[in-house]
Amino acid sequence: xxxxxxxxxxxxxxxxxxxxxxxxxxxxxxxxxxxxxxxxxxxxxxxxxxxxxxxxxxxxxxxxxxxxxxxxxxxxxxxxxxxxxxxxxxxxxxxxxxxxxxxx
Numbered sequence: 001x002x003x004x005x006x007x008x009x010x011x012x013x014x015x016x017x018x019x020x021x022x023x024x025x026x027x028x029x030x031x032x033x034x035x036x037x038x039x040x041x042x043x044x045x046x047x048x049x050x051x052x053x054x055x056x057x058x059x060x061x062x063x064x065x066x067x068x069x070x071x072x073x074x075x076x077x078x079x080x081x082x083x084x085x086x087x088x089x090x091x092x093x094x095x096x097x098x099x100x101x102x103x104x
Contacts (some may be wrong), residue, residue: 004031004068005084010104012071013081014041019066023074027063035065041067059097075099 006012012014024038034067044064050057072081075097095104 004029004034004036005030006036006068006071006073011074012036012038013074014038014066014070015072015081016070017042017066026071027067028065030065033065034068036065036068036071037065038071039063073097073104076102076104 006026006029007016007028008026012026013021013023014020019041022041024041026036027039028037030036042064043061045059045061047059048054048057051104054060073084074080075082077097077100080099082097084104085096085098087096087103096102096104
């Protein structure tokens with residue numbers, strides 16, 4: 001199982017699927033299943049029964065998880081998709097964008 005290199009709050013672009021090319025911010029990272037939830041991306045409709053939180057019930061729209069291989073970090077300088085690398089600066093390990101070499 002590969003290590004997930006994106007974190008909550010990262011700006012990403014979608015590489016595959018119905019939302020291909022759209023951008024959003026990561027809300028949740030699930031490293032056990034290699035999935036992330038991105039704000040406003042992969043919206044699905046969920047039918048719910050009436051409950052205390054939603055007494056009317058009905059159809060709600062929510063973000064569904066998307067596999068981490070289908071998202072790429074947006075380079076801070078060129079605003080294009082990039083891979084993530086690591087660099088040791090002093091005694092800290094810093095994430096860098098592979099395209100520009102700048103820290104993320």
